Amino acid sequence: MNIDIGIDASKREEIGAGLSKVLADSYTLYLKTHNFHWNVTGPMFQTLHLMFETQYNELALAVDLVAERIRALGIMAPGTYKQFVALSAIKEEDGIPRAEDMIRRLVAGHETVARTSREVFKIAEAASDQPTCDLLTQRMQVHEKTAWMLRSLLE
Numbered sequence: 522m523n524i525d526i527g528i529d530a531s532k533r534e535e536i537g538a539g540l541s542k543v544l545a546d547s548y549t550l551y552l553k554t555h556n557f558h559w560n561v562t563g564p565m566f567q568t569l570h571l572m573f574e575t576q577y578n579e580l581a582l583a584v585d586l587v588a589e590r591i592r593a594l595g596i597m598a599p600g601t602y603k604q605f606v607a608l609s610a611i612k613e614e615d616g617i618p619r620a621e622d623m624i625r626r627l628v629a630g631h632e633t634v635a636r637t638s639r640e641v642f643k644i645a646e647a648a649s650d651q652p653t654c655d656l657l658t659q660r661m662q663v664h665e666k667t668a669w670m671l672r673s674l675l676e
């Protein structure tokens with residue numbers, strides 16, 4: 522059926538492509554955070570193990586909301602590791618970083634999702650796509666807050 526929500530097909534495509542990048546960044550950050558939850562060691566173990574768990578659980582819920590917004594715009598959502606690697610601005614880890622480096626890399630990851638979201642927000646705003654703007658505003662809020670909390674561990 523035709524989609525008649527007041528956002529034309531080319532705009533929906535453009536927003537869907539942008540949200541796919543947000544989804545790929547978020548999924549890559551989800552996996553990185555879960556990886557660090559499993560593999561963190563050292564005197565901060567308990568704090569970081571639990572903190573990372575809270576963060577990956579939040580990300581697991583968030584990726585679903587982003588993917589379903591893409592679908593509501595009539596666009597297919599990416600859902601393979603191959604697509605996520607191609608679309609994400611966040612790189613995967615090769616080895617196991619030390620605890621402090623895990624924190625630094627997660628800060629960088631959350632900042633990356635915030636920047637990608639901010640770029641896509643402009644496209645959504647220009648197309649009067651308020652639900653996407655609302656979703657991205659909430660995502661930026663979470664990522665900027667989480668980056669601050671992680672950064673605070675290093676001060």
Ligand SMILES: [Fe+2]
Binds near residue numbers: 558574
């Ligand atoms: Fe666990």
